[in-house]
Amino acid sequence: MLQSNPAPQQDAKPVLGPAAFLKAKAAWRWPEFLFWISAFALILLLPNRHLLLNEIAILGLFALSLDLILGYAGIVSLGHAAFFGVGAYAAGLLTKYGVTEPVSGLVLSGVAAGFAGFLASFMILRGTDLTRLMVTLGVALIFHEIANRLDWLTGGADGLLGVAPGPILGRFDFDFAGTTAYVYSLTVTFLLFLAARRIVHSPFGLSVKALKDNRLRAATIGIAPNRRLIAIYTLGAVYAGMAGALLTQTTQFVSLEVLDFARSADALLVLVIGGSGYLYGGLIGAIAFKLMKDTLSAMTPAYWIFWMGFILVILVLIGRDRRMAGLARPFAPLLRLLGARRP
Amino acid sequence: MNPALRTIGLGKSFGGFKANADVSLSVKQGARHALIGPNGAGKTTFINLLTGVLPPSAGTIWLNGEDVTYASQQGRVRRGMARTYQINQLFAELTPIETVSLAIAERQGTGARFWSRVGADSAVIDEAEALLTRMQLGAMMTRRTSTLPYGKQRLLEIALAMACKPKLLLLDEPAAGVPEDERHDVLDSVAALPEDVTVLLIEHDMELVFSFADRISVLVQGALFAEGTVDEISSDPRVKAVYLGEDAHV
Known part of the structure; x- marks a missing residue:
């Protein structure tokens, strides 16, 4: 490999043409294959831990949904559980009142949460991080209280009972060991x-990153910030809602806990642990978080x-002043293999 | 032929303070027009009014004969107005190729595609590559912007504005803060801008103004103070008194 004459650059990669460079940037890396193969291999390798693995998969998906809006669009949220909760209750009610097939329930719950996210997104378009923190927190509190008050529908503080999902796609029944649950949630x-x-x-994804990086300039090159933010926030809500629906369907129960502040905070912690903005942070953070807790x-x-x-x-203090915060730091070289950014 | 840019009685007040008052400026198609003025003359406010960052308190703005006084920022970009910033406003985390691709895709209407890969569209990527090469950024287009030398970042500022294919380009102190050894790159690129692009240069640096502009407007205390050719302005004793004289002290 040739070193160009001026000072050696940080990225001593072979020089690629721009098209090839962009293609390589989006290409799958081998650790990613390893990650997913391992995740699926655990179905056979850890037959006794499927319940825990199911929880990890759901938390990972929830944190991933937060990563979409926080890590990519830079929208901070302390109330992401609002959409998790909408999805969870939607899945519970759908199952209870007729749509017992889980995949259909999952999709409809995602739509319901996405609708809630779409409406809520108009409140986070403007304002500072602090306003956004308060607005998202407030929305989640309101949802929590609504679910509490509508006890004829949601079961209120007692939780929603009688959620009995049928077999997935009419074929795979949920079992006590949680094997079906894990396979389903992981898939x-x-x-x-x-x-x-x-x-x-995608170009859309790039424009969202640009908005996070410099909204002022994004607007001066013709990107309309609001539409992009509404779209990504709605998408994040759909994902969160589906994570909530998975929880309902695999535990056959919904309680107000799905809308708790602690749940929003957990997702944020998971992202702090795993690092944000490269999609794997939520998944890796979820594994670390659940294992530590366990x-x-x-x-x-x-x-x-x-x-x-x-x-x-301790972890966040060690990782302070680093782009890749928290627990991620000691494992930074490893996470970079998965696409995490260089600190 | 309509002027590329025309303002009529443009004004902006912040409370009792008149940042701009009754500015009527006309910039011809294809012109190299410079707007100069001492610090605090209201140049930045004027640019913000032109680009739609601030709504004016009075007056109208016309772009190629079309009233854009109340058009959105994006609307003005679509109609052919682009700007650069005095202090770099770039996407630090992105590479130059991604940066200009954003603007090109947006202009071509493919910027919101969410199911195709960035770089897969050769209509975008080829144009981006050609533009960056022309702007002397060819060797650095895949490096993260925050790691580029300052002069190269200034070039990317201009390249990004050019990626919008403007009819009118507002250059806000393009050479500001550029170290001496990188200055030539920036000045050459400014001089080499396509002739059909009208340029309004907002500048402090007299050397650059006199070598580049064919017409100069002087803004003092928010109002137009003088306008003329380079020779007229450089020999105008009043301009010397308020501006050039002051500058000469520095």
């Missing part, structure tokens, strides 16, 4: 990931939250 997460991957590498609560059932908080603070 949905994978397919939605593929779509998200395609979208973030291990810590087994070690110290009463104080695990303390240790969780402690570890998070």
